[in-house]
Amino acid sequence: MAASTAPSHLLPRPTPLSSSSSLSPHRFLLLSPSPSSAAAPLRRISRLRLVASAAAGGGAGAKPTVLVAEKLGAAGLELLREFANVDCSYNLTQEELCTKISLCDALIVRSGTKVGREVFESSKGRLRVVGRAGVGIDNVDLAAATEHGCLVVNAPTANTVAAAEHGVALLAAMARNVAQADAALKAGKWQRNKYVGVSLVGKTLAVLGFGKVGSEVARRAKGLGMHVIAHDPYAAADRARAIGVELVSFDEALAAADFISLHMPLTPSTSKILNDEAFAKMKKGVRIVNVARGGVIDEEALVRALDSGNVAQAALDVFTEEPPAADNKLVLHENVTVTPHLGASTVEAQEGVAIEVAEAVVGALKGELAATAVNAPMVPAEVLSELAPFVVLAEKLGKLAVQLVSGGSGVKSVKVTYASARAPDDLDTRLLRAMITKGLIEPISSVFINLVNADFTAKQRGIRIIEERVVLDGSPENPLEFIQVQIANVESKFASAMSETGEISVEGRVKDGIPHLTKVGSFQVDVSLEGSLILCRQVDQPGMIGTVGSILGEQNVNVSFMSVGRIAPRKHAVMAIGVDEQPNAETLKKIGQIPAIEEFVFLKL
Ligand SMILES: NC(=O)C1=CN([C@@H]2O[C@H](COP(=O)(O)OP(=O)(O)OC[C@H]3O[C@@H](n4cnc5c(N)ncnc54)[C@H](O)[C@@H]3O)[C@@H](O)[C@H]2O)C=CC1
Numbered sequence: 001m002a003a004s005t006a007p008s009h010l011l012p013r014p015t016p017l018s019s020s021s022s023l024s025p026h027r028f029l030l031l032s033p034s035p036s037s038a039a040a041p042l043r044r045i046s047r048l049r050l051v052a053s054a055a056a057g058g059g060a061g062a063k064p065t066v067l068v069a070e071k072l073g074a075a076g077l078e079l080l081r082e083f084a085n086v087d088c089s090y091n092l093t094q095e096e097l098c099t100k101i102s103l104c105d106a107l108i109v110r111s112g113t114k115v116g117r118e119v120f121e122s123s124k125g126r127l128r129v130v131g132r133a134g135v136g137i138d139n140v141d142l143a144a145a146t147e148h149g150c151l152v153v154n155a156p157t158a159n160t161v162a163a164a165e166h167g168v169a170l171l172a173a174m175a176r177n178v179a180q181a182d183a184a185l186k187a188g189k190w191q192r193n194k195y196v197g198v199s200l201v202g203k204t205l206a207v208l209g210f211g212k213v214g215s216e217v218a219r220r221a222k223g224l225g226m227h228v229i230a231h232d233p234y235a236a237a238d239r240a241r242a243i244g245v246e247l248v249s250f251d252e253a254l255a256a257a258d259f260i261s262l263h264m265p266l267t268p269s270t271s272k273i274l275n276d277e278a279f280a281k282m283k284k285g286v287r288i289v290n291v292a293r294g295g296v297i298d299e300e301a302l303v304r305a306l307d308s309g310n311v312a313q314a315a316l317d318v319f320t321e322e323p324p325a326a327d328n329k330l331v332l333h334e335n336v337t338v339t340p341h342l343g344a345s346t347v348e349a350q351e352g353v354a355i356e357v358a359e360a361v362v363g364a365l366k367g368e369l370a371a372t373a374v375n376a377p378m379v380p381a382e383v384l385s386e387l388a389p390f391v392v393l394a395e396k397l398g399k400l401a402v403q404l405v406s407g408g409s410g411v412k413s414v415k416v417t418y419a420s421a422r423a424p425d426d427l428d429t430r431l432l433r434a435m436i437t438k439g440l441i442e443p444i445s446s447v448f449i450n451l452v453n454a455d456f457t458a459k460q461r462g463i464r465i466i467e468e469r470v471v472l473d474g475s476p477e478n479p480l481e482f483i484q485v486q487i488a489n490v491e492s493k494f495a496s497a498m499s500e501t502g503e504i505s506v507e508g509r510v511k512d513g514i515p516h517l518t519k520v521g522s523f524q525v526d527v528s529l530e531g532s533l534i535l536c537r538q539v540d541q542p543g544m545i546g547t548v549g550s551i552l553g554e555q556n557v558n559v560s561f562m563s564v565g566r567i568a569p570r571k572h573a574v575m576a577i578g579v580d581e582q583p584n585a586e587t588l589k590k591i592g593q594i595p596a597i598e599e600f601v602f603l604k605l
């Protein structure tokens, strides 16, 4: 099936098995099960599909359209062009971007384009992927992307070394007044005394943010003979130890540093982390390098600290507002060295970033895994392939359960039970939860649910999904024995679907790779979840299967599977009948008129 015609769904990220917690901006990847239509039998499912339909808005067979809004390396463009129509339109105004975006399936930006809520709203659901050709995603409204089911991917590794090298370049250039001396000499001034610098060797460098760039800066600074300490609340001490760096508290870092280098993302908790209070805790004459984000420094406070001499020098690659205003006091300050956000701007890094982001965007449009996803969970490929049939089962159980609710709405509390012989830590249920949510919500709304927006949408609709694990004895070879979906506090249009404890209850298993419905209410059944399903409760008596089968046969409705579950012989039984075609109203009426049939329901899978 062409990627452009594949239906797609996304799946959620690993969280504890407790609730439908909202997605947080962390690495992820999206998936959707292979098409579940008759054209793509479940038996053939070999892997899950990622996010988005490449054809969104483009019609069957149409190539997706990728808008590249900032300059991208040639190798990345080439990769994109093999798969998509590529529109390179640089320097768009917000208005132009919003106009164009409704015709695009993917958007690629660097740090210079603000991808705010209005962009997602203007896309009218067509935009499936935003690719950030770099690390920082502070210019992308992740909450809005998630709400609109749009995957955000970045290129987190290809510019690490470039950013670290730029940090070290600024550190050395600042310490030796390279930029100032260069400008003076070009202006005809030979000022050897004015530009006496300070040495790096033996000085203490505090790296704030010990991630990819921070640790590469630390490694290089060690090579320059500096004593390196780092502050990062989330970094592992052994990783720091391995390169001879001591992790310290924020205040300890500020107090001990001769040089401070910033390498954390801009988030609400790092915004203006270097402010008046922080500058007051630093050694007098400290020197600061920022190749992270302008917003992590309170720029006005830095001007004050520079003017007072508390901070001797700063070297800045990034600014709160980019480009900064012509009269920006930091840019004009004689003790500040500036570059125009060049950290990632090496030939090598830009080629690498372009390839990294193009691969992620194309992969996401094809429905493959996005290892660099930012607003959905990342699930290892081997976990995905193992879970594939269970993911299909999860969606179908959600779909069945919600169709059994009378009135079709009012679902507020859903309990999902996963029965498995595996240790709880060894079963990632995020995908399953997302697909159950998809199954529950899509039949009763017009919202498209994917891995990105499943938890958000459930929460928004007031649906609480409680997950529970039943740990079974036996071989943990299969990830799951069964999944049970129960909807509480609702009535059912098929009373037999109610469990003894009063919830609508459906249970399923995977048999030979095929999802099966194995229990409805308290009745055991066994019907493969393909096509559609008729559930009947009848008096258990001979000839029922034949009677119903011949009514369906009269309308040429093919029965794929039949199973009868009964509580006791000659009492009540529930018959589950899988059908390839949808019976018409007349046929369903005839089934309902069979005297022994007490109730029945037709369910679409
Ligand atoms: N100037 C430029 O052109 C470039 C800038 N960057 C920026 O550099 C920064 C770091 O990038 P990477 O190292 O690739 O990211 P990363 O995600 O590998 O590392 C960031 C680190 O900051 C830490 N962190 C988060 N909150 C913190 C806090 N309150 N205090 C201390 N540490 C905290 C995280 O735990 C993480 O270890 C990002 O802001 C990125 O946008 C990255 C590449 C190029």
Ligand SMILES: O=C(O)C(=O)COP(=O)(O)O
Binding pocket: 110, 111, 112, 133, 134, 135, 136, 137, 159, 341, 342, 343, 344, 345
């Ligand atoms: O990767 C990052 O976070 C950067 O800051 C690089 O930004 P750029 O892609 O050069 O606009």
